[in-house]
Amino acid sequence: MKIIDSIYINGEFVKPQGNQVFDLISPTTNKQIGQVVLGNEHDARTAIAAAKEAFKTFSQTAKAERIEYLKRMREAVSRRKDELVDVMVEEYGGTLQFCRMSMEFTLSGFTAAIATLEKFDFTKKMGFSEVQLTPLGVVGIIIPWNASNGFIAGKLATAVAAGCTAVIKPSEMSALQTQLMAECLHEAGLPAGVFNIVNGLGETVGAEISTHPDVAKISFTGSSTVGKIIAREASATLKRYTLELGGKSPNILLGDADFSKAIPTAIAAAFMNSGQACVAATRLLVPESRLEEAKELIQTMLPLFPVGDPKEETTAIGPMVSQKQYERVQGYIKLGIEEGASVLTGGLGHPEGLENGNFVKPTVFYNVDNKMRIAQEEIFGPVLSIITYKDEAEAVEIANDTIYGLQAYVSSANTERARRVASQINAGRVLVNGLNHDPEAPFGGFKQSGIGREFGIYGLEAYLEPKALIG
Ligand code: NAD
Numbered sequence: 001m002k003i004i005d006s007i008y009i010n011g012e013f014v015k016p017q018g019n020q021v022f023d024l025i026s027p028t029t030n031k032q033i034g035q036v037v038l039g040n041e042h043d044a045r046t047a048i049a050a051a052k053e054a055f056k057t058f059s060q061t062a063k064a065e066r067i068e069y070l071k072r073m074r075e076a077v078s079r080r081k082d083e084l085v086d087v088m089v090e091e092y093g094g095t096l097q098f099c100r101m102s103m104e105f106t107l108s109g110f111t112a113a114i115a116t117l118e119k120f121d122f123t124k125k126m127g128f129s130e131v132q133l134t135p136l137g138v139v140g141i142i143i144p145w146n147a148s149n150g151f152i153a154g155k156l157a158t159a160v161a162a163g164c165t166a167v168i169k170p171s172e173m174s175a176l177q178t179q180l181m182a183e184c185l186h187e188a189g190l191p192a193g194v195f196n197i198v199n200g201l202g203e204t205v206g207a208e209i210s211t212h213p214d215v216a217k218i219s220f221t222g223s224s225t226v227g228k229i230i231a232r233e234a235s236a237t238l239k240r241y242t243l244e245l246g247g248k249s250p251n252i253l254l255g256d257a258d259f260s261k262a263i264p265t266a267i268a269a270a271f272m273n274s275g276q277a278c279v280a281a282t283r284l285l286v287p288e289s290r291l292e293e294a295k296e297l298i299q300t301m302l303p304l305f306p307v308g309d310p311k312e313e314t315t316a317i318g319p320m321v322s323q324k325q326y327e328r329v330q331g332y333i334k335l336g337i338e339e340g341a342s343v344l345t346g347g348l349g350h351p352e353g354l355e356n357g358n359f360v361k362p363t364v365f366y367n368v369d370n371k372m373r374i375a376q377e378e379i380f381g382p383v384l385s386i387i388t389y390k391d392e393a394e395a396v397e398i399a400n401d402t403i404y405g406l407q408a409y410v411s412s413a414n415t416e417r418a419r420r421v422a423s424q425i426n427a428g429r430v431l432v433n434g435l436n437h438d439p440e441a442p443f444g445g446f447k448q449s450g451i452g453r454e455f456g457i458y459g460l461e462a463y464l465e466p467k468a469l470i471g
Contacts, residue, residue: 002034004175007043007199008182010050011192017042018200022172027093027319028310028357034091036175039200044167044208047196051138051165052214054193059135059163063122067114069160072188074110077153080184081107084149084177091176092145093319093358095310098273102147105437109153112439116460117161126468133464135163136240137216140209142202142230144222145321146276146380148174149181154454155219156185156195162463167215168197169205173321202226213237217463220244221278224378224404224448231451242452242462244278245445246378247406250399251281252421254392254412259290262411263297267305267384269409269435271362274318275382276325278449279407279429283375285395288388291366295344295386298364307351307359307382317382319358326358329381333363336374341365341385370398378404396424405446407431428453 002024006013018040026033077084081103088099124131139159143151148170159166170178182197198205206226210218210233220230221244234241251269253262269281286294310318320326333348346363360381368375368385375385389395399408408427412418415433422430428444442453452462 001032002176004034004036004179004199007039007047008186008197009043009047010196011186013182013186016040016199018204020201022175024091024173024175025322026090026357027321030323030356030358034176036172036199038172038205039198040204041208043198043200044169044205045212047167047198048138048209048212048214050193050196051167054191055135055137055165058165058191058194061163063117063120066160066163067117069188069190070110070114070117070157073157073160073185073190074107074114076184076187077110077181078107080180084180084184087176087180088149089310091174092148092321093310094273095315095318096313097316098318102150105147106150106153108439109150110157112455113157113161113460115440116456120457120460122464129468129470132467132469133461134467136463136465137164138214139164139166139463140215140218141166141168142206142209142218142220142222143168143170145171145173146273148177151221152178152181158454158459158463159219160190160194161460164217164463165193166195167209168195169200169209170197172199172201175199206230207233210234210239211236215239217241219454227450240462242444242454243450244443244454245406245448245450246404247278247280247445247449248283248376248378248402248404249279249281249407249409249427250283250285250402250425251409252285252395252399252411253287253290253294254395254410254417254421255287255290256413256417257411258413259293259297263294264301264304265411265435266409267298267301270384271305271317271382274320275329275360275362276321276380281407281409282379282384283370283399284384284386285389285398286386288390291386291388295366299345302345302362302364305362307354307362317362320360320381321358323358325380326360329360329379329383332374332377332379332381332383336363336365336368336372336383336385339372339374340367341372341374342367344386346383370401376402392421396421400426403448406444406449
């Protein structure tokens, strides 16, 4: 059993002042695998003070110096990437397939920040003035459990690129992953205080970060519910914030789409990260006339996405992160049945032979009305709803009939047609004909999926404050 009893403040691993202990439970077996001693408000304040002090000099560093730091961070993380993958599989229950991909995504966070920084000009000419883009100050980074180290990399890399310093609060459920990441980042040798990591609960450490007057900005990824709390808390000191929140992504298969390609892509997009993904394509919109074909193909192709031990190379869907998350997903499957949706595959309970972990049967509903709660609320598990539409206009209307707007997907034999439909969808990213990722394109949500953008120039500018020198 591993004990994590330190946090990272001012360039050192130190004992937290907090003494609350949180058990780390394997999602695969529900056996205890470790313990973490959580930090508290005092620890958060010490970390913020360290970041504030470090900001004085770090904000003055040259672009070339920060590029060098980012390269060292990427190298230090890359050196231990196999260990980082293993601990993610063990603690989070992500499948080996997913965790390897997530590791590449983690590294691309540094690579993309370097690429953006290299091209970025911190001084612009506007009118007859000089506009200087200056780093905001101390950034509070608050993140969830579903791709923890990827979020640390993406957000911290942008903070460093901007010349900001940071206090990071990961989920208490990610302590083993965080510890290894902290060790890697420590190896990169950044000046003390530039980044600090405090394990702790949302209502203590998270709340302290979102209310503290010395924190200039919050970069948050998590649920819309907590995002709204943070926005409220942050408003007392007018902090800037970027909020990356929930989603209920539509995936429109247009009438001319090649289902032999689009259906496996749809399953992969719905069940990625075992369904615990903000961008999961959980509403599959198919033309009424092709419903039977879609159902048949899903049934034929679902066995290609086996549920099982996340350590197995072939497993595509692993357990839910916690028993609480398992119960939540079960609650939604029950709700879908009660609401009158039909179960195509899956249903309640554990898959056979996987009763000891938080495994869910990948569930596909049809006869779903977009007004049903299973079509409107984020489930965060492997549950897919098939919704039919009559024509393209109705498909767009259904796609946009949601409080969310994080990501969407469109497939068509005609790329121009797919792009035309994509332009009508209210979402921060629309993936056309496949699961493409561009780490330099902006990422973020319309509507209640969030505020602001991450990555690329939009992401970097969100850590900067424009200052005009006139005359
Ligand atoms: P969560 O909102 O419960 O928690 C996220 C983080 O906020 C955790 O570190 C938590 O401790 C902290 N927190 C909780 N209460 C707080 C408070 N009062 N003040 C400050 N911090 C507080 O989310 P979760 O359950 O860890 O993760 C799942 C959610 O994250 C889903 O809704 C998912 O859609 C969302 N998510 C969004 C994105 C995105 O990029 N848009 C990516 C991944 C996950």
